Amino acid sequence: SQQGEEDPQALSIQEGENATMNCSYKTSINNLQWYRQNSGRGLVHLILIRSNEREKHSGRLRVTLDTSKKSSSLLITASRAADTASYFCATARGYNNNDMRFGAGTRLTVKP
């Protein structure tokens, strides 16, 4: 069963704009991760945020985590056409960090 739920399901923006994707989850977590999937490829890890962190940055990526609301957001600033991909959040269930579930993903299209 899926743990994370992303929204929106699809997002279309112009190059240079910011893209925000959200993820909600149901159970307590140790960390939350975001992955990216280009069409026809496997998922690639982008960033991990621990349950005791509220915000994390990596290049043009900014991730926030609100454990009280069981939600996270991924912000991509100054988007590029190459950012076009599907983005997934993943959470580890319970205390087994390796028992992870992925959401349905947000399909991001960045128009040049």
Added chain:
Amino acid sequence: DAGVIQSPRHEVTEMGQEVTLRCKPISGHDYLFWYRQTMMRGLELLIYFNNNVPIDDSGMPEDRFSAKMPNASFSTLKIQPSEPRDSAVYFCASSLGTGGRKAKNIQYFGAGTRLSVL
């Protein structure tokens, strides 16, 4: 390291045939995962192993599906007999495991096997 290696990349077979998908995880990784991805159902976890032992196979859809990990560097996912509804992209992933200060549950995915059952 070459990353997680899956074979074949594409498989086309007829209904009723046996299909075997193969995966070589990253050397030193303790966990191996098999996923199935479809447009309708998204990314589903089928089964995962820790140190070659199956830990959770609750995602395996039916008895037609079986997975093995005979050693730390090889795993197979078998479908017998295959059906058209098994058509999907199957991914294998591996992770280092838990323990230590550094989060080790980051998963590394293979390129996937696109299965078409006619």
